[in-house]
Amino acid sequence: MSNATATQSSSPQETILLVNPSTAIGPIFIGNAFNWMFMGLLIMQVYNYCRKFPKDRLMIKILVFLIFVLVLMQTAFGTHEAWWFSIQNWGNVLALQGGSWTTVISPIMCGTISAKVQIFYAFRIRALRRSVIPRLLAILIVLLALSQSLAAIIGSLLLLESLTQENLIRLHPLFTLWLAGRFSTDVLITGSLVWILQTSKSTSRVSQTDSLLNRLILNTIQTGTVTVVCAGIALALFVKYTDRNYYFAFAYILGKLYSNSFMATMNSRVPREPIQRSDSIGMRIQVSRRTDRDLDGVQLSEPMDTSRDTLANWQTTTESNAEHMPAPKKHHDLTTHTDVLRKTRSHAI
Template identity: 30%
Template sequence: MGLSEGGKVAEVLAGPSLIGIFLNVGLLGVMITQVNQYYNAFPKDPLWMKLYVATLLISDCVNSAFNIAWVYNTLVNQFGNLDALAGADWLFSSEQSMAGITSMMVQCFYAWRIQVLTKQWWLVVIVVLSSLVSGLCAIGTAIGVSIVKDFSKFQSLDVIALPWLISCTLCDVLIALALSLYLRKHRTGFAHTDTVVNKIIRSTVQNGMLTASFTIAHIVSYLASPTGIHMIFNYGVVKLYTNSVMSSLNSRREWVNSLSQHSSSRKDDGANMSNFVSTNRSMRPQVTINVETHEMVDIGTSKTDPEWPDMVSSDSGKSMHGAQEKYAV
């Protein structure tokens, strides 16, 4: 049985959008789980970090609510209305603007991490500028969608939509490369500690490449197909950004536990952790051990740490003999 006239119109954009919204809502569930895990595991994190996480969660919930409202109104309330199927409203355009705002919040957060680790302001400026270009172009795309309205004429928005997607992809790749190269360069030379560093590098690359791959797929499908296939990636990438941040935050517990267990066993290729700290101090004075960013773990502080007080392990503190040298992760 062939599609009706309304079905053919809906197949072009409403169908792919519905699939993308399913993905969007599914990832919202993952986000809620990760946020709950974060607040339970890190009650002593700085207040600004907790507020940042809460802002991301609220943004995700509002985004999903607008998306569900749009698809319900289009496919249910406006059932049989071809004009509603072929045109956009403010609920539809809110997806583009919120995608840009969310990506800016996440990318600027990673820019802060780069500044804490590398102290390279020129690199931070490049990341922030590319993020701002991406976010502002996304908001501009949303405004353009509200003006054009007709889905068949959306190709006229290429002049602002493509800079949005390209700059967003470049920003993600730059963040992943900057962090992974820095961590790789500052390995300690001790097997167990380097294993933890390698895990952080893999996590950084995976998070950056996952969001970048979705934006690349968005670009390719947007240019290659006149249909709305690209909307699947557009709806999904918003939640991937927030989930990547929460994944990084929650991974701190695993990393600090790994380092603490090793410290208590006092074994690392024949050297205990206290020897590692004292040796590291003399051989590699440029390496520090701490989590100054959202992924940082303090393995060598005293029992109180004003920034990450809940990340201190008493066993590791004893074995480190109060050493204060830090490794920024």
Template identity: 30%
Template sequence: MDDPTSILAAFDPTNTLGSLLIGGFIAVFLFGLSTVQTYLYYREYPKDHRPLKFMVAFVWICELAHTICITDSIYVAVITFYGQPEKLVKLPPALNLTVAFGAPVTAAVQMFYTDRIRRFIGRRIYIPISLWFLSGIRMIGSYVLVVVSFKIPSVTEYVADWGWMFTLLFTMGAFVDVAIAIALVANLYTHRKHVFSPTLKVLDRLIWWTIQTGLVTSIIAVAVVICFQTMKSNLIWITIYTCLGKVYSNSFMAVLNARNSFRNDEAIYEVNVPTGMLFANNSASSDTAQGHEMGLDRLEDTDIGSVSLHSKSIERRVA
């Protein structure tokens, strides 16, 4: 058990309560963004398939519970335990529960992207299976840490006894994010060789967007691990962690809401950040003009949330 006298002497409100407050503010802001995106999704895509709608609702509900736990933790730490830093030896129960609600969001988003990989990976099914397995292990491990956090009497003992597992799980999550980004970019780059110039610009933008999404979540996960390993005596690592699940949910919703974002007079693009692709070609000709239509069509129930890309160009007959 930690000595209260030593706790009072070492207590730094800037790196504990201050960092917790900052993390809470950022998390609430990000939850607001995801709420707006969720509303826009249901308004703009009422005909999406039910499983995808249920998944969006599940992610938002988990994020709501996650946000409630964060705000409750801040209230307990700042108001209820005001002037009693020795009470912060053990983290508020609600703060432990943030892991329970954040883990399924991370797993759901990673598995969603992995399913997109499965649709174009061909016979190399071991790749998505491996990513699904790692995502599942990370979620199960997160629940183990939640149970342990309620039983261990202090943060110090928690870090000393279970810090290795915390580090392993977040490193695993970063690896899965990078692997997903690489696979999706590789798929886009392959299709890049077989499209026309207008569509090429869209694919280039999608490639850059996919890289950014994978890098952001990976960098945040690595930052949590670095802060956890180098600053175990404060709560800065928790500050960063509280924002990680929000980044996943916002990136997921941005993907779904981006499908109708590219439009102009000569080409119509309905774009979803790369989640599996299927090209279709149709052509027709006449005495005066030749039409060439190439589309990445919206698939049926079996391909929930797939990309939709449609471009249409007309080539005039050369005399």
């Protein structure tokens, strides 16, 4: 299979895909390999969630398993597309100028998954700081997430009418809007979370609180930077190299990065019941790795209203232990409710 000269389209900067297996099939093969690797990580994340949060709210469970099912479908569609190009149509030069029906489905699945995760982070931003600016940022994030997902769906449906390179070049601005919207939304989410946490840190005067906020900021930057960098590279390659499939290697794994980032956030919470009793030993076992000292006194610059928070599981271990302690008896000795809590804190492992 020899290289063919790219056919020029109406725009001098946009060329039709080169008939070259290394630039047409290679990125799809690499993207599919990494796609399965991140799928294994996601399965472990979901398993840990089921083990740690069996009594989570129904809406949260529905969101977790809905995203997991969508990611499974996206993995299956991506594998079929890789099979179609590299095995089923091996040696067929004309097949590289078209594509299978799963080529169209993959952007729809990826746009839907990313929109759900981005909207989830928008609600987290609104819950962390209930003031005007965070609410406006949350609304803007939701609008951008829905816009990029809608652009991916419309572009894919229009491409399904004619799976040709000429039609893809005609729809190039619409798919560029999808990738650009996804990139800008990720930047806005990461910047908003870092800003809120950094503002809370500047108003806190407790060293333990500063240490915890530093870890949260670092975790936000790590998870946010991965999606931002990957989305930015996919956007740049799609705009720059219209005659090559380089962007496929990054577009394939974006759905996995969003879902793994979402599950990492879910699993970082403190379980509702962090204490388990062992009858044989007669002691309490602390399940959560976080201690009371780590979370004691942690509060943002504005109090959080957990009654309206969709994820009200973020609570300190002291509060969770207090819920499982019997009410102190009212008598005339010097034991008070505060003493009970202090004893609970001193005996927790």
